[in-house]
Amino acid sequence: MILTEEEKREAVEKSREILKRHDSSKGSLIPVLQEVQSVLGYVPPDAMQEVAGHFNIPSVDVYGVVTFYNQFRLTPPGKNQVKICMGTACHMRGAGIIMESWERVLGIKVGETTLDREFSLERVACVGCCTLAPVAVVNEAVHGKMTPTKVDGMLFSHRLANPKEKEEKPGE
Amino acid sequence: MSNKNASPALEQLRDQAIKNRASLEGKTLILVGTATCGRAVGALDVVRVFREEIERLQLDAAVIEVGCMGHCYAEPMAVIYKPGEPGICYGYLNEGIAARLPQDYLVEGDPCAEFALAAMEVHEYIPTFQDFPRGLIEQKAVMEHCGYIDPENIENYLAVGGYGSLAAALDRNPSEVIGEIKDSVLRGRGGAGFPTGLKWEMCGGSQEKTRYVICNADEGDPGAFMDRTILESNPHLVIEGLAIAAYCAGAAKAYFYVRAEYPLAVERIKKALQQAEKLGIIGKSMLGTKYSLDIEVFQGSGAFVCGEETALIASMEGEPGLPRHRPPYPAVAGLFGKPTVIDNVKTLSYVPLIIKNGAGWFRSIGTEKSPGTAIFALAGKLVNTGLAEVPMGTTLSQIIYDVGSGIAGNKKFKAVQIGGPSGGCLPEETLDTPVDYESLSKAGAMMGSGGMVVLDEGDCMVEIARFFLDFTQKESCGKCTFCRLGTKHMLDILERITKGEGRPEDINLLLELAEDVRAGSLCNLGKTAPNPVLSTLRYFRQEYDAHINEKRCPSLMCKDLIAYYILPDKCERSCDACVGSCPVEAIFSNEDRIKVINQEKCVKCDSCLVACPPQYRAVIKVSPPDEVLRREKGVK
Numbered sequence: 181m182i183l184t185e186e187e188k189r190e191a192v193e194k195s196r197e198i199l200k201r202h203d204s205s206k207g208s209l210i211p212v213l214q215e216v217q218s219v220l221g222y223v224p225p226d227a228m229q230e231v232a233g234h235f236n237i238p239s240v241d242v243y244g245v246v247t248f249y250n251q252f253r254l255t256p257p258g259k260n261q262v263k264i265c266m267g268t269a270c271h272m273r274g275a276g277i278i279m280e281s282w283e284r285v286l287g288i289k290v291g292e293t294t295l296d297r298e299f300s301l302e303r304v305a306c307v308g309c310c311t312l313a314p315v316a317v318v319n320e321a322v323h324g325k326m327t328p329t330k331v332d333g334m335l336f337s338h339r340l341a342n343p344k345e346k347e348e349k350p351g352e
Numbered sequence: 353m354s355n356k357n358a359s360p361a362l363e364q365l366r367d368q369a370i371k372n373r374a375s376l377e378g379k380t381l382i383l384v385g386t387a388t389c390g391r392a393v394g395a396l397d398v399v400r401v402f403r404e405e406i407e408r409l410q411l412d413a414a415v416i417e418v419g420c421m422g423h424c425y426a427e428p429m430a431v432i433y434k435p436g437e438p439g440i441c442y443g444y445l446n447e448g449i450a451a452r453l454p455q456d457y458l459v460e461g462d463p464c465a466e467f468a469l470a471a472m473e474v475h476e477y478i479p480t481f482q483d484f485p486r487g488l489i490e491q492k493a494v495m496e497h498c499g500y501i502d503p504e505n506i507e508n509y510l511a512v513g514g515y516g517s518l519a520a521a522l523d524r525n526p527s528e529v530i531g532e533i534k535d536s537v538l539r540g541r542g543g544a545g546f547p548t549g550l551k552w553e554m555c556g557g558s559q560e561k562t563r564y565v566i567c568n569a570d571e572g573d574p575g576a577f578m579d580r581t582i583l584e585s586n587p588h589l590v591i592e593g594l595a596i597a598a599y600c601a602g603a604a605k606a607y608f609y610v611r612a613e614y615p616l617a618v619e620r621i622k623k624a625l626q627q628a629e630k631l632g633i634i635g636k637s638m639l640g641t642k643y644s645l646d647i648e649v650f651q652g653s654g655a656f657v658c659g660e661e662t663a664l665i666a667s668m669e670g671e672p673g674l675p676r677h678r679p680p681y682p683a684v685a686g687l688f689g690k691p692t693v694i695d696n697v698k699t700l701s702y703v704p705l706i707i708k709n710g711a712g713w714f715r716s717i718g719t720e721k722s723p724g725t726a727i728f729a730l731a732g733k734l735v736n737t738g739l740a741e742v743p744m745g746t747t748l749s750q751i752i753y754d755v756g757s758g759i760a761g762n763k764k765f766k767a768v769q770i771g772g773p774s775g776g777c778l779p780e781e782t783l784d785t786p787v788d789y790e791s792l793s794k795a796g797a798m799m800g801s802g803g804m805v806v807l808d809e810g811d812c813m814v815e816i817a818r819f820f821l822d823f824t825q826k827e828s829c830g831k832c833t834f835c836r837l838g839t840k841h842m843l844d845i846l847e848r849i850t851k852g853e854g855r856p857e858d859i860n861l862l863l864e865l866a867e868d869v870r871a872g873s874l875c876n877l878g879k880t881a882p883n884p885v886l887s888t889l890r891y892f893r894q895e896y897d898a899h900i901n902e903k904r905c906p907s908l909m910c911k912d913l914i915a916y917y918i919l920p921d922k923c924e925r926s927c928d929a930c931v932g933s934c935p936v937e938a939i940f941s942n943e944d945r946i947k948v949i950n951q952e953k954c955v956k957c958d959s960c961l962v963a964c965p966p967q968y969r970a971v972i973k974v975s976p977p978d979e980v981l982r983r984e985k986g987v988k
Contacts, residue, residue: 207688209670210653214612235670248672248829249653251612267574268769268805269731271819276911277957284935284955305656305823306574307613309392310731310805311424311738320615322392328935328959 195230222253258293258300267306269313281328358522358639369510380413381433387420387584395428401450419585421499422739439472485754494701495741498585506627509588517707518592522641526600536711542696543800545789554683555601558691563603566694567594569610572656573772576803578727579697583617587624593700601693611652656827660875661694674831675875718744722788732806735760749783763808771800773820774880776887796887812909813892818846820884834872851912854900908973915977920946922970933963
């Protein structure tokens with residue numbers, strides 16, 4: 181995903197703001213990255229460089245931490261984030277089927293964002309709602325007892341509530 | 353260090369809390385469970401409707417958000433205490449029922465028994481929780497107040513005697529308190545079962561002045577949610593336990609390490625810490641003593657391996673979470689090289705109770721070697737899923753059939769998976785096994801942190817083994833070669849088997865690899881990764897054989913080995929339920945208006961099978977897939 185100059189500048193500015201509030205002991209590295217992600221939604225390369233400079237460590241070390249932990253994402257998330265729980269209980273109750281349904285209706289694979297950046301699809305380990313399996317988390321709201329038709333319904337109601345102003349040309 | 357003035361200071365706080373609560377006396381109390389499990393099914397809407405109705409009817413009532421009582425299957429739940437009457441617990445609520453209850457019960461006096469789950473005390477015509485088999489087996493210690501007190505209001509906790517154990521501990525020498533914990537034989541509830549008192553003593557006896565205590569709430573096992581529920585329902589209990597542990601270990605700094613996937617738990621701990629600090633219970637010179645403790649919340653970043661203590665420490669130091677060799681144990685050299693005690697949420701929750709009731713009380717529950725209670729997260733194909741606290745030594749069948757009310761949907765029990773990715777699957781013949789550390793290990797599973805997923809006849813054991821290996825393989829940190837590559841190879845083999853491409857020599861290869869991965873890994877993630885494979889091979893070998901030799905999945909679960917088929921003699925013809933449900937338009941009507949599935953288009957999403965009305969049940973799964981051809985040609 182190619183970032184615009186505007187996005188790059190925002191990344192640098194926001195990171196500097198966050199870094200001002202933290203000391204440079206290495207124990208603060210993960211909390212700082214978490215804050216960057218919560219502000220920007222992802223951790224872009226420019227932010228990683230800012231962070232590396234602040235802690236006086238090579239950028240590759242920051243990259244190592246960011247890619248080690250599942251929580252951090254390197255690409256901008258969609259406006260609506262869909263996370264499918266892949267825990268044991270959900271798996272046994274058909275999380276794979278739910279995942280495929282989302283992939284089918286959104287036309288993307290897990291880990292990707294739709295071209296219009298409207299939706300992104302992710303898998304998460306257990307969200308701890310095993311009794312409601314299978315579970316999907318859409319924008320932090322937990323939806324239990326999912327079915328393929330419920331997936332269709334959720335997308336449909338979303339499209340009804342957010343009509344596109346005009347059809348976008350494919351590829352844009 | 354002790355100067356015996358913590359208890360009077362706390363007494364004052366408690367009196368104040370009880371006085372403040374007096375304003376609620378004479379009021380109707382409506383407690384709604386708003387832990388994550390409740391919120392996921394609309395508990396917040398129920399709260400809103402209750403508040404609106406009370407406002408509209410001008411009732412003298414208060415709606416209080418509480419945690420989870422453990423009956424997650426019946427969420428959203430509410431307990432209504434009408435003055436002068438026993439409390440009644442309502443389950444499976446929705447906005448409609450919530451809109452009715454205040455009018456019907458509070459105004460007109462009809463308790464609406466049809467929506468009631470149970471009464472909290474003896475009631476004229478509603479049974480109590482104790483009247484169910486579950487009530488007889490369950491013994492609530494840690495979860496005693498979960499679902500009954502407001503987790504966001506410290507006064508609720510103070511009024512039920514909260515922080516009394518911390519005050520009592522502060523008035524004694526750390527060594528006395530450690531003695532009490534050692535005497536209770538409390539063992540770590542994170543899974544390994546290390547004696548807690550011993551750990552504290554090791555850290556407390558260190559020459560090093562800077563020490564740390566960490567509460568490990570990085571509950572990563574898929575299928576486990578005990579720690580989340582406790583933190584969301586009664587955060588002060590865990591804070592109290594953590595503070596006592598810190599006092600005993602002589603630490604001035606303590607941390608909560610909570611996983612990122614639990615936002616509500618983080619929010620409630622933070623709120624609870626603020627309140628405790630404001631009252632002077634935590635912080636500088638706690639409760640008027642010379643002891644000071646600072647507690648901070650550290651959020652994990654979604655790496656399963658960080659539940660392992662040395663990896664957890666690495667991640668707090670800003671490194672990738674790679675485990676390291678032990679010894680030295682963290683109690684000797686942990687966070688930033690200083691002595692560090694790391695205890696699980698449940699372990700710390702028992703501490704205040706042991707201080708309060710004495711070591712003898714704790715030892716009187718459970719078995720001799722594993723005293724106390726065990727908390728299990730029941731999930732999977734059970735009728736009543738949720739959280740259960742039972743004495744150690746309770747048998748598996750009691751937990752599954754009495755507490756969980758057996759298997760849902762009239763299906764047959766097949767296996768119970770205990771201990772998450774490190775544990776194993778136990779079949780029906782082992783159901784008499786008592787749950788304690790030793791018995792479960794002997795049967796081929798492990799205590800783990802307490803996740804229990806029940807599987808029925810429709811669950812394929814090869815697929816289960818593949819699922820867990822897929823998990824450990826993804827979560828392996830990559831430090832040890834055997835864990836990084838061995839699990840990958842095992843996963844490849846299992847994937848091959850579930851796709852019907854298994855070879856006869858695969859089973860021996862799996863066994864060999866399992867041995868190597870176990871021997872060649874540093875931490876327990878790798879050491880226990882082969883367990884799901886080994887235990888399924890031990891008890892369900894015939895399923896592996898069916899996949900490999902007959903290319904057939906006996907449980908009709910492995911997608912590549914099944915096909916959906918509509919029985920022509922059962923199809924109702926004029927019904928279109930399956931056609932409408934199919935997301936890829938693979939179902940069509942033939943000349944007799946019987947529905948037929950185009951196997952090339954079918955994505956095996958299960959929708960048609962669910963959609964087919966129960967009086968017809970015309971859609972079935974068959975394995976192997978060419979069974980469809982055989983049937984379509986009419987060859988019997």
